[in-house]
Amino acid sequence: MTIEEASKFFKNLVTETDETSEIKVYKKFISILSQLESRGLSEDQLRAIESKLDAFDIDIPRENRKKYYNKRLSEFITYLKKEFSLISEGYYMTIGMSLGMSLGMSLGMTFGVVFCGSNGLIYGMTFGMTIGMSLGLAIGAAMDANAKKENKVLSVKCK
Template sequence: MTLKNTLNFFESLKRETTKKSEIKIYEKFIEILKKLENREFTTDEIQSIEVELDSLQLKSYPENRKKFFKNTLNKFENYLKDIFSLTSKGYYMERSIGYGVLFGVVAGVIFGERFERSLGLSFGICFGMFLGAFIGSRLDAQAKAAGNML
């Protein structure tokens, strides 16, 4: 399935549905595909992307379309990240905030023993989110400067 055919497919799916959650997934796919069309790839790289799009079996009609296309979008984004080091906008920010909250909870439990437990958790989560957002924004900026952001 070519990039253009896939783009047309998702635009038709977007027109068919009225569910906002599905529309968001289709718009994300459309955004990624348009940005891929504007990038310069070799013919081998384009063929590799098209083979990956074929392997995703987009034209199958599952019962739960939202779940299927959300999982498919994640697989396609991971493929682009692994093979071409391409990330979408906010990729590192989302992940680093999540990790920041996770480690903030752990730090809050550890340091919460000295203070009131809920106060320690609150400070740990806040500090983890702040640190995660800082690291994520730096990594996103580096990816954009390197030309690896879609």
């Protein structure tokens, strides 16, 4: 199944349902597929993507369509990330914030207890988490900006 055929298929599914959450899944697929079409991929890359779409068997009627296509969407995004280094918007910022909070909290607890005794535990943890989250967000935002410059970002938002 070509990217264009898959896009038409999901556009057709949008018209067949009234369920908002189901429509969001289809629109996310459509958005990603249209971005891939306009990306100027090589023939080999297009064939790889099309074979992945074929492997999903998306054109076979399903009983619980939303659940099935939502799972396939997650698999497709993971595939694009692994094979083509394409990431979703805010990917690095999310990771940076999580790591920053974790490391900041543990370091804050350690230094809070060392410098302020048992009363410093809460203050150190709070301060460390805030500083760690801020640093993680800043580093993640810089990495996201760099990925955007390299044209490695896919918008997964539905339009």
